[in-house]
Amino acid sequence: MVALLEVEDLKAFYGQTQALHGVTFSLQPGGITTLLGANGAGKTTTLRAICNMVRTVGAIRFDGRPIEGLATEEIVRCGVGHVPEGRGTFTNMSVDENLRVAAYTRSDKAGVERDREMVYEYFPILKARLAQQAGTLSGGEQQMLAISRALMLGPRLMLLDEPSFGLAPLIVQEIFRIMRRINGEAKVGMLLVEQNAALALELADHAYVLETGRIVMSGKASDVKSNEAIRKSYLGY
Amino acid sequence: MEQLLQQVASGLANGAIYACLALALVMIFVSTDHINFAQGELSMFSAYLVWQLIQWGLNFWLALAIVAFVSFLIGVMVERVILRPLHSAPVLSIVVVFIGLLAIFHSLAGAIWGHTIKDFPSPFPNIAFAGSGYIGPHQIGMILVTIALLVALFSFFRFTPLGLAMRAAAQNPASARLAGIRVDWMLALGWGLAAAIGAVAGSLVAPVVYLEPNMMASILLYGFAGALVGGIASPGGAVVGGFIVGVLENLIAYLGNLLEKTTGVYIIGNGEKLTVALIIVITVLTLKPSGLFGHVTVKRV
Amino acid sequence: MTFLDRRTLLAGSGAIALALALSPASAQKKYDEGATDTEIKIGNTNPYSGNASAYGNIGKTIDAFFKKVNDDGGINGRKINFISYDDGYSPPKAVEMVRKLVEEDKVLFLFNTLGTPSNTAIHKYMNQKKVPQLFVATGASKWGNPKEFHWTMGWQPDYATEGAIYAKHILSNVKDPKIGILMQNDDYGKDYLNGFKQGLGKDNEKLIVELATYEVTDPTVDSQMIQLKNSGANVFFNITTPKFAAQAIKKAAEIGWKPVHYLNNVSSSFGAVFKPAGIEASQGIILALYRKDPADPQWANSPDIAAWKAFMAKYMPQADLRDDSHNYGYSVANTMVEVLKNCGDNLTRENVMKQAASLKGYEAPMLLPGIKINTSSTDYYPIQAVRLARVNGESFELFGEVQSNENPSQ
Ligand SMILES: Nc1ncnc2c1ncn2[C@@H]1O[C@H](COP(=O)(O)OP(=O)(O)OP(=O)(O)O)[C@@H](O)[C@H]1O
Ligand SMILES: [Mg+2]
Numbered sequence: 001m002v003a004l005l006e007v008e009d010l011k012a013f014y015g016q017t018q019a020l021h022g023v024t025f026s027l028q029p030g031g032i033t034t035l036l037g038a039n040g041a042g043k044t045t046t047l048r049a050i051c052n053m054v055r056t057v058g059a060i061r062f063d064g065r066p067i068e069g070l071a072t073e074e075i076v077r078c079g080v081g082h083v084p085e086g087r088g089t090f091t092n093m094s095v096d097e098n099l100r101v102a103a104y105t106r107s108d109k110a111g112v113e114r115d116r117e118m119v120y121e122y123f124p125i126l127k128a129r130l131a132q133q134a135g136t137l138s139g140g141e142q143q144m145l146a147i148s149r150a151l152m153l154g155p156r157l158m159l160l161d162e163p164s165f166g167l168a169p170l171i172v173q174e175i176f177r178i179m180r181r182i183n184g185e186a187k188v189g190m191l192l193v194e195q196n197a198a199l200a201l202e203l204a205d206h207a208y209v210l211e212t213g214r215i216v217m218s219g220k221a222s223d224v225k226s227n228e229a230i231r232k233s234y235l236g237y
Numbered sequence: 238m239e240q241l242l243q244q245v246a247s248g249l250a251n252g253a254i255y256a257c258l259a260l261a262l263v264m265i266f267v268s269t270d271h272i273n274f275a276q277g278e279l280s281m282f283s284a285y286l287v288w289q290l291i292q293w294g295l296n297f298w299l300a301l302a303i304v305a306f307v308s309f310l311i312g313v314m315v316e317r318v319i320l321r322p323l324h325s326a327p328v329l330s331i332v333v334v335f336i337g338l339l340a341i342f343h344s345l346a347g348a349i350w351g352h353t354i355k356d357f358p359s360p361f362p363n364i365a366f367a368g369s370g371y372i373g374p375h376q377i378g379m380i381l382v383t384i385a386l387l388v389a390l391f392s393f394f395r396f397t398p399l400g401l402a403m404r405a406a407a408q409n410p411a412s413a414r415l416a417g418i419r420v421d422w423m424l425a426l427g428w429g430l431a432a433a434i435g436a437v438a439g440s441l442v443a444p445v446v447y448l449e450p451n452m453m454a455s456i457l458l459y460g461f462a463g464a465l466v467g468g469i470a471s472p473g474g475a476v477v478g479g480f481i482v483g484v485l486e487n488l489i490a491y492l493g494n495l496l497e498k499t500t501g502v503y504i505i506g507n508g509e510k511l512t513v514a515l516i517i518v519i520t521v522l523t524l525k526p527s528g529l530f531g532h533v534t535v536k537r538v
Numbered sequence: 539m540t541f542l543d544r545r546t547l548l549a550g551s552g553a554i555a556l557a558l559a560l561s562p563a564s565a566q567k568k569y570d571e572g573a574t575d576t577e578i579k580i581g582n583t584n585p586y587s588g589n590a591s592a593y594g595n596i597g598k599t600i601d602a603f604f605k606k607v608n609d610d611g612g613i614n615g616r617k618i619n620f621i622s623y624d625d626g627y628s629p630p631k632a633v634e635m636v637r638k639l640v641e642e643d644k645v646l647f648l649f650n651t652l653g654t655p656s657n658t659a660i661h662k663y664m665n666q667k668k669v670p671q672l673f674v675a676t677g678a679s680k681w682g683n684p685k686e687f688h689w690t691m692g693w694q695p696d697y698a699t700e701g702a703i704y705a706k707h708i709l710s711n712v713k714d715p716k717i718g719i720l721m722q723n724d725d726y727g728k729d730y731l732n733g734f735k736q737g738l739g740k741d742n743e744k745l746i747v748e749l750a751t752y753e754v755t756d757p758t759v760d761s762q763m764i765q766l767k768n769s770g771a772n773v774f775f776n777i778t779t780p781k782f783a784a785q786a787i788k789k790a791a792e793i794g795w796k797p798v799h800y801l802n803n804v805s806s807s808f809g810a811v812f813k814p815a816g817i818e819a820s821q822g823i824i825l826a827l828y829r830k831d832p833a834d835p836q837w838a839n840s841p842d843i844a845a846w847k848a849f850m851a852k853y854m855p856q857a858d859l860r861d862d863s864h865n866y867g868y869s870v871a872n873t874m875v876e877v878l879k880n881c882g883d884n885l886t887r888e889n890v891m892k893q894a895a896s897l898k899g900y901e902a903p904m905l906l907p908g909i910k911i912n913t914s915s916t917d918y919y920p921i922q923a924v925r926l927a928r929v930n931g932e933s934f935e936l937f938g939e940v941q942s943n944e945n946p947s948q
Contacts, residue, residue, distance in 0.1 A: 051415070053411070053414075071414075071419075072414040072415065073413075073414045073415075073416075073417050073418055073419050073420065076414065076415055076416065076417040077417045082415045084411070084412070084415060088409065088411065088412035088415060089412070090404075090405050090408050090409055090412060091408075091409075092404075092408055093401075093404065093405070093408070097401055100398065100401055101398075101401050101402060101405045101413075101416050101418070102416050103398075104398050104401070104402050104405075104416055104417060104418055105416070105417035105418075149416065153416070153417065239768065240764060240765070240768040243764045243768070243793075244761055244764055244765075247760045247761050247764055248761070250760070251757065251758060251760065251761075254757065344587075344588075347587075347588070347589070347591065351591075351592065352588075352589050352590065352591055352592050353592050353780075353809060353810045354780060354781045354784060354810055354814055355814065356813060356814035373792050445757075445758060445785075446757055446758055446781075446785065447781055447784055447785065447814055449781060450589065451589060454755070455755040455756065455757050456757045458755070459757065486761075487761045490761060490765070491761070491765070494765060506751070507723075507750055507751050507752060507753075507756075507761075507762060507765075508723050508751055508753060510753075510756070511753065511755060511756075
C-alpha cells in the first residue's frame with residue numbers, strides 16, 4: 001500500500017537558521033498520526049515544510065507523487081488541507097464567505113453543497129453564525145471554522161496545528177470528538193501537531209516525537225502512551 | 238439659495254470624477270494592499286488611447302471597451318513584470334516604483350500626443366432637460382456610470398468566487414494560498430481590473446477637464462482624499478467619499494465667499510479649497526482611521 | 539574670484555593679440571567674449587521636453603531663422619552661432635544651462651530665454667555677470683526695469699499693459715459695467731489684475747463685483763464660473779492659461795452666462811483654446827493681439843507674411859503653420875537681427891544693450907500695422923501697443939484703433 005504522505009530527510013531553514021535537521025516519517029491512508037514535541041521543537045515548521053511555506057530541502061511524496069518544490073496553492077490543490085497555527089481565518093469576511101473561499105478550487109457544485117451540509121452537521125453553531133464576521137467569533141468557533149475551511153477543500157489529508165491551543169477543555173474535547181468523526185466518515189488522513197500529548201495520543205494511532213528539529217522517537221500511539229519512560233523523558237507527563 | 242444648489246450640483250459632478258478614480262485606487266488597495274500613485278497617469282494614458290481610437294473612426298463605447306481590455310492587459314503586465322519581482326521588497330521601494338511608473342506614462346503620453354490640450358467627445362447626448370442649468374448631461378452620465386461601476390464591483394467582490402478569492406488574497410495571502418488560491422495571479426488581476434476602471438475614469442473625466450498629460454495630477458489627489466474619507470478598503474465608501482469631497486470643496490468656497498461678501502472678512506475662499514479638503518481628510522483619519530465606511534481591521538503583520 | 543580675474547586677463551590678452559594681427563582699419567572693432575570677426579555666439583534656453591514642450595517650437599524657429607540669416611551672408615559678415623539648451627521649463631535646470639552658456643560656451647548674450655519662472659531664476663545672475671538677457675519670452679511686467687536690471691529686457695506687450703488696455707476699453711464701451719474676473723492665483727494672474735486695476739483707475743475699482751481665483755492644481759473652474767455668473771457681472775475678464783480658458787468658455791456656455799468676455803492674450807489660440815472649448819461658445823470673445831494671424835485673409839498680400847511663408851517652406855517644411863510659436867519666433871528673431879545690425883562692429887555687451895534700447899519706430903515683421911517697437915534707456919518695454927480683436931468664426935476679426943500704453947509712468 002502506498003503511503004499517503006512520505007517525508008524523507010526533510011530540512012527546513014528560516015534565513016540562516018536551520019529548524020529541521022533531516023526529518024523522516026510517513027503516514028498511512030486513513031490514519032491519524034500525531035507529531036509531538038516541546039515548544040520550538042519544529043512541529044509547526046514540519047507542517048509548513050510539507051506545504052512549501054518555508055525554504056526546504058528533502059523529498060516529500062503525497063500519494064506516491066513528489067510534491068516538494070510545488071507552490072503552496074498547488075500542493076493544497078492536490079488535496080492537502082492545512083489548518084495553520086493561529087487558525088488563518090479571514091477575519092474581515094463573514095463565516096459564509098470564509099467557507100465559500102475555502103471551496104474556491106472546487107468545480108463540483110453538488111459535492112460542495114454536500115460538504116456544506118456535513119460541516120453544518122459537525123458544527124451546528126457555524127450555521128447560526130453564517131453572516132457574522134469571522135474576526136468576531138469566539139476562539140472555539142474560530143477553530144471550528146478553521147477546520148471546516150480545510151474540510152471544504154475536500155482534502156485527503158489534513159494538517160492540524162495545535163487545534164487545542166487556547167481553548168477550554170470542554171471545547172477541546174468536543175473538537176477532538178468531531179475530528180475523530182471526520183477521520184472515520186470523510187476518510188481524511190490527519191497529521192496532528194499537539195503540545196497536549198495525552199489528548200493527541202488518545203486520538204492518534206501513530207506518534208512521532210520531535211526534539212530540536214529531529215525525530216527522536218516513533219511508534220504506535222498506544223505503545224507510546226503506555227510506556228512511562230518515554231512519556232517522562234520526552235513528553236513530560 | 239440658487240447659487241447654493243448650483244454649487245452642490247457642480248460639486249456632485251466633480252465628486253463623480255473623484256469617485257471614479259477613487260474606485261480604481263480602492264481596487265488596487267483591496268487586491269494588493271498598495272496605494273497606487275501611478276493610477277492617475279495610467280488613467281490618463283488609457284484616455285489618450287480611447288481618444289486615438291475615436292480619431293481613427295471608432296465609436297466612443299467601442300473604443301472604451303477595447304481600451305479597457307488593453308488597459309487590463311497593461312495592468313496585469315505591470316504587476317507581473319515590474320512588481321512581481323518586488324514582492325518582498327520594503328514599502329518604500331514599491332512607492333519608488335509607482336513614482337517611476339507615473340513618470341514613464343506621463344512622458345510617454347507627452348512624447349506621443351504632445352502637451353496641447355485635446356478636446357474629448359462626451360459619449361452622452363447633449364440634451365436639455367429640467368434642471369440642466371444646474372448640471373449637464375455629461376455630468377449626470379458620469380454619475381450614473383460611476384454608480385453602475387460601483388454596483389458591478391460590489392457584486393463582483395461579494396458574490397463571485399473570483400471576487401472573494403481576490404479579497405482573500407489581499408487580506409491574508411498565506412491563508413489564501415492554503416485555500417488553493419493562486420495569490421500572484423489575484424494581484425495581477427487586481428491591477429488589471431484597476432487599470433480597466435481607470436480607463437473608464439479617464440475617459441469620463443477627459444471631456445470635462447480636457448485631455449492632456451497633466452489632467453489627472455490634481456484629480457488623483459482629490460480621488461485619494463475621497464478614497465481615504467470613505468475608507469480605502471471599501472468601494473462604496475470611496476464613491477461616497479469622492480462625492481463628499483467634491484461637494485465639500487465647493488461649499489467651503491461658497492460659504493467663504495458669502496462670508497466675505499456679507500461681513501468683509503476673508504477667512505477661506507477658492508484658494509483654500511484643497512487645503513481645507515485635506516484637513517478634513519486628516520481629521521476623518523484621526524477620528525476614524527479606516528475611513529467613514531471602512532471596517533476596523535486589526536492586522537497582524 | 540581669482541578664476542574670474544584670470545579669465546578677464548585672458549580675454550584681454552586675446553584682444554591685444556587680435557589688435558596686433560589686424561589691419562589699422564579694424565581699430566574701431568570692439569568685442570566682448572562671444573564675438574569675433576567671424577562669429578556672434580548667442581545663448582538660449584527653451585523647453586524642448588516636458589509639459590511646456592509645445593513652446594520649444596519657438597527655439598526651433600529662431601534657430602532656423604538664424605540659419606537663414608547665415609545662409610544669406612550673416613550680419614555684417616559674421617555668422618550667428620546659436621546655442622540653445624533644453625531646460626524642460628524647470629528653473630533649476632535653466633540656471634544650470636545658463637551658467638554653462640555664460641561660463642563655458644562664453645556667449646555674447648542670451649536671447650529669448652523662455653518662461654517667467656526660468657527667467658526669474660536667472661535674472662539676478664545675468665545682471666551680476668553683466669551679460670545681456672534680451673527679449674525674454676515672457677509677458678511679465680518685471681522685465682522693463684532698467685534702473686535695477688540694466689541687462690534685462692522683455693519684448694512682447696507685458697501683462698499689465700494688456701490688462702490696462704482691456705480696462706480702458708470696458709470703460710469707454712460697456713454701459714454700466716459690472717466686472718467679474720477669473721484669475722489664476724499666481725504672479726502672472728496678479729500682473730494682469732494690477733494692470734487692469736490701474737487701467738480702471740482707483741474710483742472705478744468698485745466696478746469689479748466679483749474676483750474668483752483658481753489654483754493651477756484645481757481640476758476644474760466650474761464652481762468659480764457659477765460664482766461669477768451669480769455675481770450679476772455683465773463683463774468677464776478671463777485671466778487664464780489655455781486649459782482653464784477652454785474650461786471657462788465651455789462652462790459659461792453650459793450655464794448660460796453671456797457677459798462681454800475679455801480673454802488674455804496668453805490664451806489666444808484656436809488649437810489650444812477655442813476649438814476644445816467649442817467654436818460656437820467662443821464667438822465674440824475679445825482679446826488683444828499684436829501680431830498678424832497668418833491665416834487671416836486680409837494679410838494674404840502683405841510682404842512680411844509672404845516672406846514668413848517662404849521661410850517656413852524652406853527652413854521648417856514639416857512645421858504646423860497654425861502653431862503661433864513659428865510666428866512669434868520669426869518676429870522676435872528679426873528684432874534681434876535688427877539690433878545686431880545696428881551694433882555694427884562694436885560687439886560689446888554694453889553696445890548690444892545700448893542698441894536694443896535705441897529702437898525707434900521699428901516695424902518688426904508680423905507686427906500688426908501701426909504697432910512699432912520703441913525703446914530707450916528708460917523704456918525697456920519694446921512692444922506696448924495692441925489691437926483688439928473678436929473671435930469671429932474660426933479667425934480673429936480686428937476692430938478699433940491701435941491701443942497704446944507707451945511710456946508708462948512705472
Ligand atoms: N519565522 C521564523 N523565523 C525564524 N525562526 C523561526 C521562525 N519560525 C520558527 N522559527 C524557529 O524554528 C524553530 C522551530 O519552530 P516551530 O514553530 O516549528 O516550533 P513548534 O514546535 O511549532 O513550537 P510551538 O509548540 O511553540 O508552536 C524554533 O527555534 C523557532 O524559533
Ligand atoms: Mg507551533
